[in-house]
Amino acid sequence: MKSEREVYRNRVELLQGTLDMLVLQALQWGPQHGYGISQALRSRSGEVLQVETGSLYPALHRMERQKWIAAEWRQTEQKQRARFYRITAEGRRQLAHDRSKWDTMVAAIASILEA
Amino acid sequence: MSLWRGFGARKSELDEEIEAHRRMAIADRVARGESSEEARAATEREMGNMPLAKDVTRESWGWVRLERLAQDVRYALRQMRRSPGFATTVIGTLALGIGAAAAMFTVVDHVLLRQLPYKDASRLVILQETGPTANDYSNTPWIDLAQWRAENRSFEDIAFSTGMGGRTYLEGNTAALQVDGQEVSPNLFAMLGAKTQLGRGFVAEQPSFGAGKNAGTIVLSNAVWHAAFGGDKSILGRAVRINTRQSIPSGRRSGPRSSWGRRTTVADTIPITMK
Numbered sequence: 001m002k003s004e005r006e007v008y009r010n011r012v013e014l015l016q017g018t019l020d021m022l023v024l025q026a027l028q029w030g031p032q033h034g035y036g037i038s039q040a041l042r043s044r045s046g047e048v049l050q051v052e053t054g055s056l057y058p059a060l061h062r063m064e065r066q067k068w069i070a071a072e073w074r075q076t077e078q079k080q081r082a083r084f085y086r087i088t089a090e091g092r093r094q095l096a097h098d099r100s101k102w103d104t105m106v107a108a109i110a111s112i113l114e115a
Numbered sequence: 116m117s118l119w120r121g122f123g124a125r126k127s128e129l130d131e132e133i134e135a136h137r138r139m140a141i142a143d144r145v146a147r148g149e150s151s152e153e154a155r156a157a158t159e160r161e162m163g164n165m166p167l168a169k170d171v172t173r174e175s176w177g178w179v180r181l182e183r184l185a186q187d188v189r190y191a192l193r194q195m196r197r198s199p200g201f202a203t204t205v206i207g208t209l210a211l212g213i214g215a216a217a218a219m220f221t222v223v224d225h226v227l228l229r230q231l232p233y234k235d236a237s238r239l240v241i242l243q244e245t246g247p248t249a250n251d252y253s254n255t256p257w258i259d260l261a262q263w264r265a266e267n268r269s270f271e272d273i274a275f276s277t278g279m280g281g282r283t284y285l286e287g288n289t290a291a292l293q294v295d296g297q298e299v300s301p302n303l304f305a306m307l308g309a310k311t312q313l314g315r316g317f318v319a320e321q322p323s324f325g326a327g328k329n330a331g332t333i334v335l336s337n338a339v340w341h342a343a344f345g346g347d348k349s350i351l352g353r354a355v356r357i358n359t360r361q362s363i364p365s366g367r368r369s370g371p372r373s374s375w376g377r378r379t380t381v382a383d384t385i386p387i388t389m390k
Contacts, residue, residue: 035136039143053161054168057133062175078142082135083128 234308287343
């Protein structure tokens with residue numbers, strides 16, 4: 001219990017503008033529902049990144065409207081009906097674009113910090 | 116309506132989507148060994164303010180404004196049903212207020228704002244003599260009129276008219292008709308820019324005290340022309356009787372709107388013949 005609280009405390013807020021990129025990246029690994037996306041991001045970040053539900057669903061619905069992702073209702077393995085999202089071709093293009101911007105940003109910040 | 120139903124369906128779909136999220140989160144925690152109570156509480160804490168999240172999500176659909184409007188309308192209707200007395204009072208007050216303002220404006224519009232349907236209406240004035248007290252209007256005698264006309268430097272022209280009184284009967288084809296007429300100076304129609312639709316109207320002449328060229332000539336309004344003579348075009352130049360006087364119709368004109376906006380019967384307009 002204590003360890004979980006510790007983990008929760010160490011979680012960091014997502015950098016603004018990175019949520020779209022992370023969600024698209026998570027969907028690269030396969031179609032997933034909202035809960036699955038948040039779990040995937042949490043575990044892949046070593047329990048550091050926690051996506052707020054209040055940010056995740058607005059983002060998902062917005063990206064669906066932008067046609068970066070598509071949605072359909074399906075059953076999970078636990079027989080739970082859930083809305084599964086998958087990345088579209090346009091979403092992949094967007095991801096590549098976000099990714100290159102991110103890389104540039106990281107390199108730029110690193111070069112400042114290490115100067 | 117289908118848009119609205121589509122919205123409703125989508126809204127319940129979002130509810131279901133987030134409910135699925137909650138169930139899966141709880142199930143995961145239970146699978147990790149938490150009690151169902153703990154799992155529920157922890158999940159709810161973790162998911163935070165769900166109604167807000169749903170609101171924000173719906174905002175991304177761009178329908179929220181419509182939804183809020185519908186909410187407001189429903190709320191208003193509910194309030195009205197809850198206190199019908201108050202609602203009636205408010206609605207009555209609003210109706211009276213709006214109605215009174217609208218009625219007021221209608222009058223002001225017709226009396227003050229709308230232009231008279233005459234030529235150069237903005238340059239048209241009424242000259243009138245009054246007695247020592249405010250309500251003491253009297254007819255202007257011909258002597259004064261003649262002086263006005265003779266010494267006039269302010270007006271292009273001065274025309275005049277006088278009512279024929281209530282008991283004026285025009286003998287039509289089949290029956291005598293009570294009509295509302297004016298005796299007018301021959302230059303009145305020309306000054307107002309009113310033209311006859313049929314016939315020549317009055318002959319141009321200076322108003323005078325004696326019987327002029329237009330003596331005994333009348334101009335009928337469209338309404339009286341139809342009522343008394345059935346729209347007969349051959350009426351032009353024929354003698355008709357008004358009370359006992361004989362007149363010759365010289366034209367017919369559509370009745371202009373008076374300054375009060377109702378149809379006047381300038382109808383059987385008889386040029387003034389002063390005797």
